Amino acid sequence: MRTCVNDFAIKLANVNGTGSASANGLLMQAIFRMGIPVSGKNLFPSNIQGLPTWYEIRVNHQGWTARSLDYDLMVAMNSQTYAKDIREVREGGYVLYDSSWPLDPALVRNDVNFLGVPFAQLCNENFRDPRERILMKNIAYAGSLVAVLNVDMDIVTALLDQKYAAKKKLKESNHRALRLGYDYAKDHFTCPLAFHLETMDGNADKILIEGNMATALGCLYAGATVAAWYPITPSTSVLDGFKGLCEKYRRDPETGKNNYIIIQAEDELAAIGMVIGAAWNGARAFTSTAGPGISLMNELLGLAYYAEIPAVIIDVQRVGPSTGMPTRTQQADVMECAYASHGDTRHILLFPANPGECFEFGPKAFDLAERFQTPVFMLTDLDIGMNDWVVPRFKWDPAYQPDRGAVWGPEQLEKIAKFQRYFNEDENHVPARTLPGVDPKGSFFTRGSGHNKFGNYTETPDEYREVMDRLLLKHKAAAKFVPEPIILRQTDAQFGVLTMGGCDLAVREALALLAERGVVADFMRVRGFPFDSSVEAFLEEHDFCFVVEQNRDAQLRSLLIIETSVPKEKLRSILVYGGFPLSAKRVIDGILSSLGIPEPPAAELLTTGSGQPEMQIED
Amino acid sequence: MPSIAKPIATHPSLQRNELGLTIRDYEGAMSTLCAGCGHDSITAAIVRAFWELSTQPHMIAKLSGIGCSSKTPAYFVNGAHGFNSAHGRMPPIATGANAANRELTYIGVSGDGDSLSIGLGHMCHAIRRNLRMVYIIENNGVYGLTKGQFSASADVGSKSKKGEANRMAPIDPVMLGLSIGATFIARSFSGDKEQLVPILKAAVAHRGFALVDVISPCVTFNDHEGSTKSYLYTRQHELKATETDFVAPASEILAHIGQNGAVSVTMHDGSVLRFKGVPENYDPTDRSKVQTYLEEHQGKGEVVTGLLFVDETMPDLHEMNETVDVALTKVPYEKLCPGVEALDRFQEDFR
Numbered sequence: 018m019r020t021c022v023n024d025f026a027i028k029l030a031n032v033n034g035t036g037s038a039s040a041n042g043l044l045m046q047a048i049f050r051m052g053i054p055v056s057g058k059n060l061f062p063s064n065i066q067g068l069p070t071w072y073e074i075r076v077n078h079q080g081w082t083a084r085s086l087d088y089d090l091m092v093a094m095n096s097q098t099y100a101k102d103i104r105e106v107r108e109g110g111y112v113l114y115d116s117s118w119p120l121d122p123a124l125v126r127n128d129v130n131f132l133g134v135p136f137a138q139l140c141n142e143n144f145r146d147p148r149e150r151i152l153m154k155n156i157a158y159a160g161s162l163v164a165v166l167n168v169d170m171d172i173v174t175a176l177l178d179q180k181y182a183a184k185k186k187l188k189e190s191n192h193r194a195l196r197l198g199y200d201y202a203k204d205h206f207t208c209p210l211a212f213h214l215e216t217m218d219g220n221a222d223k224i225l226i227e228g229n230m231a232t233a234l235g236c237l238y239a240g241a242t243v244a245a246w247y248p249i250t251p252s253t254s255v256l257d258g259f260k261g262l263c264e265k266y267r268r269d270p271e272t273g274k275n276n277y278i279i280i281q282a283e284d285e286l287a288a289i290g291m292v293i294g295a296a297w298n299g300a301r302a303f304t305s306t307a308g309p310g311i312s313l314m315n316e317l318l319g320l321a322y323y324a325e326i327p328a329v330i331i332d333v334q335r336v337g338p339s340t341g342m343p344t345r346t347q348q349a350d351v352m353e354c355a356y357a358s359h360g361d362t363r364h365i366l367l368f369p370a371n372p373g374e375c376f377e378f379g380p381k382a383f384d385l386a387e388r389f390q391t392p393v394f395m396l397t398d399l400d401i402g403m404n405d406w407v408v409p410r411f412k413w414d415p416a417y418q419p420d421r422g423a424v425w426g427p428e429q430l431e432k433i434a435k436f437q438r439y440f441n442e443d444e445n446h447v448p449a450r451t452l453p454g455v456d457p458k459g460s461f462f463t464r465g466s467g468h469n470k471f472g473n474y475t476e477t478p479d480e481y482r483e484v485m486d487r488l489l490l491k492h493k494a495a496a497k498f499v500p501e502p503i504i505l506r507q508t509d510a511q512f513g514v515l516t517m518g519g520c521d522l523a524v525r526e527a528l529a530l531l532a533e534r535g536v537v538a539d540f541m542r543v544r545g546f547p548f549d550s551s552v553e554a555f556l557e558e559h560d561f562c563f564v565v566e567q568n569r570d571a572q573l574r575s576l577l578i579i580e581t582s583v584p585k586e587k588l589r590s591i592l593v594y595g596g597f598p599l600s601a602k603r604v605i606d607g608i609l610s611s612l613g614i615p616e617p618p619a620a621e622l623l624t625t626g627s628g629q630p631e632m633q634i635e636d
Numbered sequence: 637m638p639s640i641a642k643p644i645a646t647h648p649s650l651q652r653n654e655l656g657l658t659i660r661d662y663e664g665a666m667s668t669l670c671a672g673c674g675h676d677s678i679t680a681a682i683v684r685a686f687w688e689l690s691t692q693p694h695m696i697a698k699l700s701g702i703g704c705s706s707k708t709p710a711y712f713v714n715g716a717h718g719f720n721s722a723h724g725r726m727p728p729i730a731t732g733a734n735a736a737n738r739e740l741t742y743i744g745v746s747g748d749g750d751s752l753s754i755g756l757g758h759m760c761h762a763i764r765r766n767l768r769m770v771y772i773i774e775n776n777g778v779y780g781l782t783k784g785q786f787s788a789s790a791d792v793g794s795k796s797k798k799g800e801a802n803r804m805a806p807i808d809p810v811m812l813g814l815s816i817g818a819t820f821i822a823r824s825f826s827g828d829k830e831q832l833v834p835i836l837k838a839a840v841a842h843r844g845f846a847l848v849d850v851i852s853p854c855v856t857f858n859d860h861e862g863s864t865k866s867y868l869y870t871r872q873h874e875l876k877a878t879e880t881d882f883v884a885p886a887s888e889i890l891a892h893i894g895q896n897g898a899v900s901v902t903m904h905d906g907s908v909l910r911f912k913g914v915p916e917n918y919d920p921t922d923r924s925k926v927q928t929y930l931e932e933h934q935g936k937g938e939v940v941t942g943l944l945f946v947d948e949t950m951p952d953l954h955e956m957n958e959t960v961d962v963a964l965t966k967v968p969y970e971k972l973c974p975g976v977e978a979l980d981r982f983q984e985d986f987r
Contacts (some may be wrong), residue, residue, distance in 0.1 A: 224986035282760040287728035294732025453717035462718035
């Protein structure tokens with residue numbers, strides 16, 4: 018048995034809609050407050066009540082908190098999925114289950130340890146209300162985990178006090194249930210287990226936050242005043258967060274009126290239309306959606322591109338195509354966003370990797386949209402957006418001022434005879450625009466139909482081409498303004514590994530583990546499109562590179578092949594697209610198998626529990 | 637949308653409005669629609685209405701979708717900001733524009749294809765939001781730009797130019813508007829500028845969404861015998877339910893109001909609508925009475941025109957949202973960004 022302090026993973030198997038989320042969140046937050054790097058991954062169904070749902074908690078003192086596939090402890094609270102859940106525990110690991118009923122002997126594994134706690138029985142004896150009996154089972158298993166994992170009890174009780182400060186009865190019940198589970202475990206098991214928690218000082222300047230809230234905060238600080246959206250998983254909490262923030266920070270102190278407007282549109286076609294209308298008038302406006310919404314927005318994205326109107330689109334990616342798997346994560350909207358809409362179009366993309374970058378890229382997205390007068394997509398995903406991440410506290414530069422780009426007012430208009438919309442371009446090929454209602458001289462006619470550089474209707478080839486060619490140059494110019502890639506070079510690197518977005522942590526962990534085995538690679542995470550010249554340089558300086566991404570069709574690789582001069586033979590794909598957050602194991606397996614290096618013995622690198630493939634837990 | 641600039645020559649005797657502008661200052665480029673198109677008459681009525689209202693041209697935002705009707709914003713008020721968007725999508729664009737800047741006067745020009753087919757959902761939701769704007773449907777029952785297909789407003793039995801009869805029930809924007817809470821509903825006829833100009837002026841003054849359905853015959857594809865949107869058919873079947881006078885807020889009301897059956901409605905901005913010639917039992921502020929009246933007369937094949945319904949009590953989008961009184965685009969960034977300290981405090985909740 019391994020003895021691991023602050024380095025293990027547990028998985029909690031629950032039934033959704035039974036209140037397990039609050040118990041799991043409680044544990045997460047308590048571990049975070051103990052100063053230990055931790056992550057929580059919610060693997061949930063597209064359903065409100067009654068289906069299996071899992072929550073994974075990984076702690077790692079080194080900060081490697083990407084998803085683990087190596088479960089030391091399974092909290093098996095869902096009899097529907099017992100068989101699969103028990104199978105997933107690593108050899109020598111533990112299963113904590115409800116022993117109110119006997120466990121089917123067929124499920125028992127000799128190589129794992131079973132910890133039975135009669136949660137249902139304890140709760141039935143101690144609580145009268147049927148609803149409470151179900152809810153409190155969750156807090157009871159949290160109590161047992163506090164005992165076996167050595168979670169700081171004072172922190173847990175403080176969190177309960179804080180959470181239920183206004184609900185005395187509920188607070189009392191929670192404390193009682195916590196104790197029931199805790200005491201039972203203390204009385205019956207050796208506590209703590211060999212793998213357990215010890216307080217450390219890893220989170221002094223960190224916060225525990227979901228990416229969608231961070232995105233909302235970024236939009237708030239960017240000065241967005243108009244948000245239009247249509248509800249869709251997994252992006253809904255961006256607007257929920259933004260609404261909450263606006264209610265707190267955007268009431269005019271003098272009048273009590275709102276310095277913002279949020280419109281729930283009739284569909285995504287309308288949502289992007291509203292953003293375009295608002296931005297045309299000069300407001301910072303955004304929408305938040307997922308892949309299906311982007312599909313609908315395609316029509317008007319072309320209008321915004323061609324008529325040169327800023328727009329910020331948050332795409333919290335989920336699994337496609339079609340409805341796909343709404344509650345699962347993927348990075349499969351890259352190509353769709355890069356060239357969204359009919360005709361020759363190309364857009365600016367940002368790829369944040371974590372909530373910290375969601376916040377940071379928020380204002381950046383608006384700055385780029387206004388500077389380049391064009392749609393800007395921020396591609397996050399369900400893993401980043403809806404899971405709990407420990408990230409450094411967000412910093413705000415008080416000197417920040419929105420980059421409004423080339424907007425002409427009375428001062429500039431006074432000097433010219435007549436304003437022409439697509440005429441006065443700057444060094445980045447962006448023409449000056451005016452805003453409606455500001456100056457009589459600034460009036461112009463916006464159209465999505467063919468227009469020349471003066472903004473007038475045209476069907477003349479040369480006039481049409483002149484504008485289209487400038488738009489291409491404008492897009493190229495944006496490469497210098499998108500966030501530069503993160504590059505980590507090693508001495509004696511044998512190849513390069515590229516990735517984007519939420520793959521970051523798993524890929525870096527994989528490279529660290531591979532380096533221990535003598536497989537050394539440079540790392541690059543692209544953060545924006547169009548690609549900065551350093552992206553192309555990285556590709557050139559390596560004999561070959563792996564591209565790790567979460568989609569079937571190697572979309573980032575495709576984009577690199579289209580938009581750089583790299584020969585496609587140089588780019589090898591590692592594709593993980595089943596819908597769950599990426600783990601280092603998948604990356605290591607992919608790279609080793611591509612290099613023809615045999616799989617290491619399980620103990621040497623990472624174990625895979627029972628060896629079941631990742632996807633099997635869903636069938 | 638090809639357009640031809642009009643020669644600028646102003647006769648010194650042209651009358652000037654309160655801003656000192658002549659009616660020529662409210663015109664646009666030369667129309668490229670077919671000669672005799674009803675839409676051009678509507679354009680002329682829009683020009684007159686804005687001139688009479690003395691609206692600052694650059695404070696007007698004129699928006700449209702795609703189609704013959706949607707070309708017309710190029711043909712009025714050159715000094716306004718124009719946005720010819722995508723087919724059916726003008727309402728969302730106008731919604732966003734209005735959300736950002738409530739200080740402009742919004743006028744959207746649409747057609748029956750734009751509003752009753754591809755953009756029907758958007759129009760309905762703009763109505764529900766009571767977005768403050770003038771929304772004109774230039775309704776000819778036919779797709780002109782694609783050469784003569786029936787639109788969703790074509791009446792049952794109405795014949796296409798090739799003689800084919802439409803068999804599907806029409807979508808009537810007036811009845812639709814009544815059923816989903818529209819707060820200003822008018823129907824007019826492009827050939828009747830006397831009726832249309834005051835309606836448009838009242839629509840501009842209206843507190844929320846002003847739906848103006850204008851029967852506008854298509855001379856090329858829908859002005860033949862058997863069509864129910866032709867000049868002849870409309871003239872023969874038009875029933876003027878109301879005659880409306882629009883009295884601007886600053887003007888003294890001299891005319892006598894309150895005669896038999898007459899109704900006056902005070903608009904949100906203090907202007908007054910005077911309804912004359914209103915039939916007995918017709919109250920333009922009573923939704924169900926209006927509905928009953930329209931059903932009765934439309935059953936007889938009559939095209940009921942006039943300002944048919946108005947409700948000045950309903951809040952518009954911004955009033956519902958409790959938005960600040962000024963345009964959101966005017967709120968300085970310093971008021972929008974909570975700053976460093978607030979961020980630090982906020983993050984304490986995530987510890």
